[in-house]
Amino acid sequence: QKEVEQNSGPLSVPEGAIASLNCTYSDRGSQSFFWYRQYSGKSPELIMSIYSNGDKEDGRFTAQLNKASQYVSLLIRDSQPSDSATYLCAPKDFGNEKLTFGTGTRLTIIP
């Protein structure tokens, strides 16, 4: 069973601070890594993707990948109340059609 683990939270962060979300995965064949944001009652929305070890920045979001440690993270700088949502980590094996989601971390930004 290929597992993707995330801290379920809830994770509470003050507005303007940095939110740090973590994910570990068991499938060493994973080559693409995605972060989805899901607001309550809505569908998942892709916000970041990363394929190589290191950091990838996009606006207030930074994804970090360490394949040796089987670890991927998402940092949200200058957190806003609109960032309050559940964040889903999803590694993907290039040769596999399946995208398996982690358990999700519920993030709450406190004004």
Next chain:
Amino acid sequence: DTEVTQTPKHLVMGMTNKKSLKCEQHMGHRAMYWYKQKAKKPPELMFVYSYEKLSINESVPSRFSPECPNSSLLNLHLHALQPEDSALYLCASSQVRGWDGYTFGSGTRLTVV
């Protein structure tokens, strides 16, 4: 066009009813997916279609019957469902074995009474 469109948005059906969920995309994706999501749980994969052929069935009960009439459309036929089948049903699409993530539709909120 970067959207995946799902209809209906909400559906209430009895356990003896037959209904269908529909999904359409015009992004040129040749892989399409059905996911089921229960409250406070991550989406769970049900079916994968690749080049209009069923490639993965995650041991889904036969009361769920998928269909892919063409490269843009994906249906999920429902028959004799149980109340525990009530959930958010999500359709997604992507390139086949591509590097990009999946694009999800807005989902169908299904309630079985």
